[in-house]
Amino acid sequence: MGADTEDHMEVEDHKEVKVEAVPESRLVYDGFSPDYLRIYYGRLFPYAEMYKWLSYGHDGKHPGCDASIMGRREFSFTLEHDIYIRYLSFHDVSEMEATIKSKCPHKIDIGALYNVEPAKRTAYAGGSDRVFAPVERELVFDIDMTDYDDIRTCCSGADICLKCWPLMNIAIKILDTVLREDFGFEHLLWVYSGRRGVHCWVCDARARRLSNEARSAITRYLTLYKGNENTTKKVSLTGPALHPALSRAYEICRTYFEEHILPNQELLNSEGHFEKVLELVPDESVRAQMRDRWQDNRRASVAKDGISASRWKQLKQALESKKVTPSVRRSLEEIIFSYTYPRIDIEVSKHMNHLLKAPFCIHPKTGRSLFPVEG
Amino acid sequence: MEFRSKSSSVVAVKAYGGGAGKSKVSMYLVAPEADVAIEDFEQYALDRLHVLIAIEENRSRGKRAEDVEAAVMDLWRKHMRTVQSDDLLQKDVISHFVLRLVHCRTEELRRWFLEMETALFRIRFRMESPELQKAFIEEHKLPYKIISAAEFDGMKEKLAQVMRASGQGAGLVGETAFYKVPFEEVLDLVATRKVYIHQGHAYVPREQLVTIVANHFRSMLSQALVLTNRNWTAMFAAQEEDRLTPILEALSKRYLAPDYSKSASGSAVTLQELDGLAMRSFPLCMRHLYLKLQEDRHLRHGGRQQLGLFLKGIGLKLDDALAFWRGAFAPRMPAEKFDKEYAYNVRHNYGKEGKRTDYTPYSCMYIIMSSPGVGDHHGCPYRHFSPENLHAALSGMRLSPKSIDEVMEKTRGRHYQLACAATFEGAHSCQCDGINHPNQYFEQSRKFLKEQAEKATEMETDS
Numbered sequence: 001m002g003a004d005t006e007d008h009m010e011v012e013d014h015k016e017v018k019v020e021a022v023p024e025s026r027l028v029y030d031g032f033s034p035d036y037l038r039i040y041y042g043r044l045f046p047y048a049e050m051y052k053w054l055s056y057g058h059d060g061k062h063p064g065c066d067a068s069i070m071g072r073r074e075f076s077f078t079l080e081h082d083i084y085i086r087y088l089s090f091h092d093v094s095e096m097e098a099t100i101k102s103k104c105p106h107k108i109d110i111g112a113l114y115n116v117e118p119a120k121r122t123a124y125a126g127g128s129d130r131v132f133a134p135v136e137r138e139l140v141f142d143i144d145m146t147d148y149d150d151i152r153t154c155c156s157g158a159d160i161c162l163k164c165w166p167l168m169n170i171a172i173k174i175l176d177t178v179l180r181e182d183f184g185f186e187h188l189l190w191v192y193s194g195r196r197g198v199h200c201w202v203c204d205a206r207a208r209r210l211s212n213e214a215r216s217a218i219t220r221y222l223t224l225y226k227g228n229e230n231t232t233k234k235v236s237l238t239g240p241a242l243h244p245a246l247s248r249a250y251e252i253c254r255t256y257f258e259e260h261i262l263p264n265q266e267l268l269n270s271e272g273h274f275e276k277v278l279e280l281v282p283d284e285s286v287r288a289q290m291r292d293r294w295q296d297n298r299r300a301s302v303a304k305d306g307i308s309a310s311r312w313k314q315l316k317q318a319l320e321s322k323k324v325t326p327s328v329r330r331s332l333e334e335i336i337f338s339y340t341y342p343r344i345d346i347e348v349s350k351h352m353n354h355l356l357k358a359p360f361c362i363h364p365k366t367g368r369s370l371f372p373v374e375g
Numbered sequence: 376m377e378f379r380s381k382s383s384s385v386v387a388v389k390a391y392g393g394g395a396g397k398s399k400v401s402m403y404l405v406a407p408e409a410d411v412a413i414e415d416f417e418q419y420a421l422d423r424l425h426v427l428i429a430i431e432e433n434r435s436r437g438k439r440a441e442d443v444e445a446a447v448m449d450l451w452r453k454h455m456r457t458v459q460s461d462d463l464l465q466k467d468v469i470s471h472f473v474l475r476l477v478h479c480r481t482e483e484l485r486r487w488f489l490e491m492e493t494a495l496f497r498i499r500f501r502m503e504s505p506e507l508q509k510a511f512i513e514e515h516k517l518p519y520k521i522i523s524a525a526e527f528d529g530m531k532e533k534l535a536q537v538m539r540a541s542g543q544g545a546g547l548v549g550e551t552a553f554y555k556v557p558f559e560e561v562l563d564l565v566a567t568r569k570v571y572i573h574q575g576h577a578y579v580p581r582e583q584l585v586t587i588v589a590n591h592f593r594s595m596l597s598q599a600l601v602l603t604n605r606n607w608t609a610m611f612a613a614q615e616e617d618r619l620t621p622i623l624e625a626l627s628k629r630y631l632a633p634d635y636s637k638s639a640s641g642s643a644v645t646l647q648e649l650d651g652l653a654m655r656s657f658p659l660c661m662r663h664l665y666l667k668l669q670e671d672r673h674l675r676h677g678g679r680q681q682l683g684l685f686l687k688g689i690g691l692k693l694d695d696a697l698a699f700w701r702g703a704f705a706p707r708m709p710a711e712k713f714d715k716e717y718a719y720n721v722r723h724n725y726g727k728e729g730k731r732t733d734y735t736p737y738s739c740m741y742i743i744m745s746s747p748g749v750g751d752h753h754g755c756p757y758r759h760f761s762p763e764n765l766h767a768a769l770s771g772m773r774l775s776p777k778s779i780d781e782v783m784e785k786t787r788g789r790h791y792q793l794a795c796a797a798t799f800e801g802a803h804s805c806q807c808d809g810i811n812h813p814n815q816y817f818e819q820s821r822k823f824l825k826e827q828a829e830k831a832t833e834m835e836t837d838s
Contacts (some may be wrong), residue, residue: 131697183558206575214559220566241539243568 032367034080034104040369041101046360051093053203054110072135074111074118076355077103078364086111086168086355087118102314106364109355112137113208138210139185139202139218142348143171146196150331151304151339152200155263158365160196163264168198171219171254172373173248175200178222181243183207194370199356212351219349221245224341239332250333253340258312263337268311269293277315280335283328286318383747401464402515403471403593403599411469418624420477422454423470424626427491428707434494435740441774443765444498451499476619477606477626484627489597497589508584518590519556519584527553532572534578541569551580560587644690646699652689656820658813659768659798660742661685667752672707677745677753679717681737683724688736688814693725757782757791774801 022210051070052059058069075088090096100108112134114123121132149156154163166331172190179185179202187203194237203302210218224246225234242250268274274294278287294311318324348354359370399626429450433443453468477827501506514518563568563586568579579587603641644652653665656666668674674682679700685818686696692722695764700721701713719728726733739755747754756765763787769779775777778801785794788829792810799807799816803823 181574182572184573210559213562217562217566221568239540239542241536243540244533244536244571245568246540247536 007292024275029151032106032362032364034106034195035303036367037106037362038104040362045100047093047097047100048356050360051096056203056205068117069113071117071179072115073113074093074353074355075138077105078107078109079103079105087121099239106362108361109357110358111355112352116223137352137354139207140349140354140356141175141200141202141216142197143168143175143199143342144193144197144345147343147345150244151265158196166256166260166264167340168346170253170340171344172198172200173252174342175222175234175344176254177248178245182220182221189359190373191359191370192368192373193368194328194358194361196369197371199359199370215352216350217343218345219346222342222344223346224337225343233336237334240326242333250336251343253336257340258309259335262308262312265339266308267339268308268315271295274311277335280338281315281319281328281331283331286324286328289318291313296326395612400473400496400503400511402496402595403468403470403475404595409465409469413505413618413622415469416473416619417626419466419470420465420473420622420626423474425454426450427474427488427495430491430494431487432740435744444501446499447495451495473624475600475603476607477623478608479600480627484599485600485604489593489600491598493589493593496592497585500588500592501585503635505581507644508588512584512588515586519587521553522553522555522578526555530571530573530578530789531571537569541567543569551582552586553578554578554584556587560590574671591663643695644686646695648684649691649699652817653727655824656817658795658810659772660754661813661817662772663768664752668703672704675751675753677751679720681742681745681753682726683721684734684736684783685813685817687725687734689817693722693727696721696725715833720829736812739795739810742813743791755791755795757786757794758789762786769798769801772798772802777806778802 054073055070058065059066071091073089074086075090076084076086077088077310078084079133088099090099111118113136114121115133115135118132124132145152145155145160145167146157147165147284148167152164152167176188176190179188179200184202185202186285189203190202191199191201193199226236237246241247266273267277271294274290281287281290290311293314316332319329348356357370359372362369389729426447430443438446453617455470455586474488474492478484480669500511503729505510516674521576531548534553538544538548539817555576555578558565558572558575561570561577561579561583564577564583565577570579570583572578580757635831653662657665661682664674664678668682683696683700686699695717700717701710702715704713722728724734742753742757743755745754745760754766760768766779769782774782778797782801783790787798795810795816796807799805799810799819805823807819
């Protein structure tokens with residue numbers, strides 16, 4: 001009953017708040033503070049909106065409602081001193097509000113919707129037909145800037161800045177397009193993760209009901225970058241053509257690469273940087289040719305931003321020339337994809353029961369709020 | 376599904392729901408209403424089990440898909456033959472449901488059954504004509520639709536692009552019909568970007584449809600198995616304890632060939648005989664281990680297990696086995712050290728320690744699938760040796776060049792068990808169809824040599 005009718009119920013779209021990335025000069029002073037947290041929970045945390053979102057219209061006021069739905073959703077709290085509590089659930093919004101205010105969790109995670117209340121799960125431990133199992137869960141994605149550390153030259157680790165944030169923009173644009181156009185999903189929530197990345201919550205009923213295998217498949221559809229510090233070439237494009245999804249992504253990637261990533265990260269300015277790019281070109285003569293030209297130009301007085309752009313033009317010309325083999329020509333796309341294509345954390349998306357930080361909570365390390373961003 | 380005892384020798388099978396299919400392939404949604412004699416109950420299941428096991432064996436031998444299909448269809452026709460042709464569907468369905476009962480009780484059984492039945496369904500569905508396939512889909516109300524000409528025109532380019540990107544011929548796009556299916560049905564194609572998806576639908580060519588329907592079959596069967604388990608346990612297990620349960624237990628053991636845990640002839644093999652036997656009757660894998668043991672005065676664990684269990688299977692008694700290994704290790708290892716560190720394992724293999732399982736010697740399949748590392752000598756020489764080493768080993772067995780060539784050819788085709796059979800033929804100058812188990816090689820060899828010896832003495836006494 002619940003599953004059928006909920007598709008027809010109207011779920012009011014929560015308001016999307018447009019927030020741009022916080023420039024470094026206006027960062028919050030202290031970082032995380034338990035006192036601010038208390039105030040935040042007392043006055044700012046949007047309990048009603050969160051509740052409305054997660055109950056998906058089962059607010060108890062319509063005849064077709066499934067009243068148990070909220071009580072079966074798992075939350076987890078991380079309290080002071082890293083005390084971690086799982087399998088929490090709330091029967092109504094006032095219970096949720098009261099519990100959060102009294103416990104003042106440093107971190108709130110949202111888990112899956114289970115077949116029974118998480119608190120009662122031990123009653124379902126025995127027997128193969130009565131297991132405590134997830135029934136629904138939003139399709140989620142986590143894009144973390146540290147996964148791009150091998151190509152970032154402006155920051156590393158937990159730092160982010162305006163120069164590398166475009167990598168997130170690319171990821172958001174590409175994922176958003178894929179999820180909406182290819183998979184037909186409509187209700188997407190993009191949220192800043194509070195420190196160094198973004199999360200995406202796909203809330204369509206069809207997405208919530210996806211099996212782990214389906215989630216894994218969607219993630220692999222979106223994966224292009226494979227390998228670790230031991231592999232040189234992490235993007236490997238085979239075949240005479242690109243899948244339509246990839247050729248569509250390429251347009252986005254190319255624009256961002258040339259306008260933002262290339263100049264911001266100074267990819268071709270110095271030998272240390274441009275050698276890494278040349279590594280991805282499978283033709284020694286092209287590599288040698290570039291090296292010669294660029295080592296000569298070192299002394300040319302060009303504005304810093306111009307060096308990478310003009311060198312990139314030269315490299316592109318060499319790779320697009322008619323004289324090279326198809327695999328060399330392909331490496332142009334491989335280079336661009338290597339430096340721009342979204343890198344998703346597969347483990348986060350694969351399992352229904354994965355716990356993910358709740359939007360609107362406060363990141364315990366930065367003190368920043370997980371605010372929605374425009375998709 | 377329910378069973379009633381019509382009499383002790385007849386089982387009445389009744390299922391709820393109805394609808395018989397027009398196609399020869401069934402999704403086994405409903406069991407037939409029929410009275411089944413107990414003997415048929417078991418025999419039908421056994422016949423089907425032969426086919427399912429053959430599927431497993433064929434797949435593990437790395438054969439090409441077409442060869443597996445041909446072999447399986449052959450066996451299907453052979454085993455599932457019945458007196459009247461319309462009984463074929465009955466036997467098909469009944470045998471499936473009996474095996475469902477057999478395989479519902481544990482995770483491992485369910486997984487195996489699911490895998491093999493899906494493979495079988497897939498093979499049979501693929502052989503159906505496009506019209507019957509279409510009828511099947513409609514009958515079962517599967518959400519797969521052929522796309523209209525207009526829709527097709529709109530996405531022709533993209534479809535061709537996907538084909539080219541995944542290394543398939545783009546020319547197919549004009550000729551074949553495309554189906555629109557929910558993307559959840561073709562997850563492996565989605566994951567590898569081998570399909571065009573749009574607004575949640577995947578657009579697949581007709582050939583892909585087989586995979587989709589097979590996956591659907593698999594998920595239905597998976598759910599059904601869980602239900603069967605529940606119903607059986609709740610309703611019938613108790614009353615069928617003496618009648619059907621023993622049959623089901625036996626069928627679930629599934630290894631239809633002898634397991635060689637006891638030597639067939641029953642006679643023991645003595646230490647003194649071992650050397651001669653090794654040279655004449657051991658298959659190459661065991662011969663190699665034996666020779667390496669003599670050479671190095673040591674073998675690593677994998678080799679000790681493979682050879683040790685084999686020796687148990689040919690009839691080497693525990694005391695003799697201990698003496699054998701102690702002696703083999705002796706020059707490099709004092710007896711006390713052997714007793715402390717290795718004797719326990721020998722006794723364990725004979726079921727005298729720990730949970731006292733009498734371990735069975737490894738079959739060829741098991742040995743072929745092992746992965747010997749550096750310093751190991753176990754495994755299957757036809758799979759794990761380099762061609763040069765294999766050639767040398769075969770020469771060591773005094774095979775004729777012609778035999779060696781034949782063996783090498785089979786090995787190149789990755790037919791390891793046929794290569795072993797060819798070795799047998801070369802070493803014994805008699806026919807051998809295939810080797811499934813090293814102990815089978817040994818026993819066949821002993822039998823042949825015994826017959827030779829008897830013939831020789833006969834001729835002597837005659838003359």
